[in-house]
Amino acid sequence: MSRTLSILPLTKEAFAPFGEVLTTEGAHHYPINNGMTERYHDLAAIEIGGENGRPLISIFRGQPYALPLTLTMVERHPLGSQAFMPLHQRPFLVIVAPDIGDRPGTPLAFRTQPGIGVSFRRNVWHGVLTALDAEGDFLVVDRGGDGNNLEEYFFDEPYTVSA
Secondary structure (H helix, E strand, C coil): CCCCEEEEEECCHHHCCCEEEEEECCCCCCECCCCECCCCCCCCCCCEEECCCCEEECCCCCEEECCCEEEEEEEEECCCCCCEEEEECCEEEEEEEEEEEEECCCEEECCCCCCCCCEEEECCCCCCCEEEECCCEEEEEEEEECCCCCCEEEEEEEEEECC
C-alpha cells in the first residue's frame, strides 16, 4: 500500500523549517565591478561540522524522474548543509521531511520555479536530487572531510508523489 503526497509550489515560508530557497527575489543585493554586476549576497548559511570539514563545490548531473514517483527513501547529512542550484531553467522536485524523534515524519514535496535552488540545513531529511522533464546539471555546495555525513532512512510503506 502507498500513501500519496501532492506536490506544492515552493515558497520561502513553506520551506523555512528545512533551509533556504535560493532566489534573487527579495534578496539583499548591491552593485559590484564598477556597477556592471549585481551581487545577491548571502543567500544561505553553509554549515560545516565534524573533523576536517571543508566546503565542496560540485556539479551533479541528474537524470529525470517521471511522475507519479514512488518515494521509498530519504537521507540527511549530519555534518553539513547541502545546496542545489540548477544550471538550467527547468523546475525540479524537492522533498523534505520534519525530524520526529530522530526519524523522518510525513514528507512534503515541492516543485521549484525555473532557476530557483534550495539549501538544506544540516541534519534535514530530504529526497534525492530529482530532476524533472529532462537531464539537468546542478551546482552543489556541501561538506567534505572526515566522518560519515550520510544517513538514509527507508520507509516501511512508500509514498506516491503525484502532480
